[in-house]
Amino acid sequence: MKIEAKQLIRRFGDYLALDRVSLEVEDGELVALLGPSGSGKTTLLRLVAGLDYPDSGSVLFQGRDATLLRIQQRRVGFVFQHYALFRHMTVFKNIAFGLEVLPFGRRPARSLIRSRVQELLRLVQLEGFENRLPAQLSGGQRQRIALARALAIEPRILLLDEPFGALDAKVRHELRGWLRTLQQKLKITTLFVTHDQEEALELADRVVVMNNARIEQIGTPTEIATEPATPFVADFLRKSGASVSL
């Protein structure tokens, strides 16, 4: 599903977190929001998700205004930075949550929920883990369970906040490739936040570079790497020591 953000402004008190930000994400596209901390990338993601609302501007899903839709109505899959798995629930209960809270008429039968959870566990390659608690999983496993939980509601878009930020380098590399394959298989419009330019350039179809509440440049990884539009973009890529092989 296509996502559009139009002239979004968000203030926190005196602090301007987003300054007239506009963005289009095409159906099935994988887009990275790249920037230093405090650049507004997470704020933008939260506005798209419906976890927060803009002071002005609008968010459109498939051309229809979604700015005032509540998060429950948006049907977005959101993967939190620290996964936010329900710590007192088993993996099974975590993944089934989005189905079990559906109103009586639309809630699938117990057996259907069971088979759906199994299917998702297969998808994230964690079959046999359904009775574990989140505390008994490794960081990479939690990340994949969080993704399975988000996918259980058959979201229209997938939003990921620093999806690999909390993982060590080796796991991060593995998961990166795996996420890319999965996203292409599901053809789901995906927006993810990262401060790691290597991750953004390697994974995304297009990269949105943000700084100081504004978008500096939007482009394909090649464009960003070879023709930085502003001194900031060039500087940011150089400073983070990008040795990007494209």
Next chain:
Amino acid sequence: MDFSAGREAQTHANSMVFTPPKGRPTLCDPWYIRVLLIAGAVVFLGLFLLVPLCAVFYEAFQKGLGAYLAAFHEPAAQAAIRLTLLVAAIAVPANLIFGVAAAWAIAKFRFPAKSLLVTLIDLPFAVSPVVSGLIYVLLFGSQGWFGPFLQAHGIKIIFAVPGIVLATIFVTFPFIARELVPLMQAQGNDEEQAALSLGASGWQTFWRVTLPNIRWGLLYGVILCNARAMGEFGAVSIVSGHIRGLTNTIPLQVEILYNEYNYVAAFAMASLLASLALVTLLIKSIAEWRIRVSEKASISQNLEYA
């Protein structure tokens, strides 16, 4: 983060440069200081906590089991027990709802005058219970602000059960809220936001995510609140009027019996409160242990995130 490995390496490094005198560890006091400290603590605890507790039961059973049980056959005693149970049955659920609501608001939302709310919750701890009782007399007593209005409508609050319930709710208000606020603040909003993003309503989020996460802290708060609700003396004493069989709770009944030199009956009633305290302590230790276990789990979870 592995602290023990670091510490091991450190002690190892220390032993290379500095060899402690043989026979005892370096960082350890001489034996007589240890014995003195431990003995001091044991004697103090025994004298001030254990002996009085035993004395209550000793006095209660002094004239045998028959006299002990007879004390509970008195209609006034039974009325006091009933009233105490009734007051706790109203005050504890009320504070359960208020406490959870207040803690939820403080821990999960930002709003103006939040620090005022936090201070207000602590107020009953800061004010002497006698003063809390007097506040209600001042408000609802026959000479009080609302006195004429209440009298005109035939509503009795002071020297009646409603006053006792009000005073008890006031005095025990902080227990549950104070227990929950730090716990809920530590847990943050992430899981609630995740639940919302998965389509859960606010109500479902509370019942399925928030409440299970705070259940042990909540139990801890409820039993402390209950113990205090049943044991409160000062505030209740002011508003009760000590009408035997009508407005006496167990603590007030104990005082009356004691002042009448009816020691066995007084201590028999007191033994009820003492038993309540023991049961409370037991549940409290279990709840504390469960909180520690779940905290450890969430800490290890957070450490791996970092």
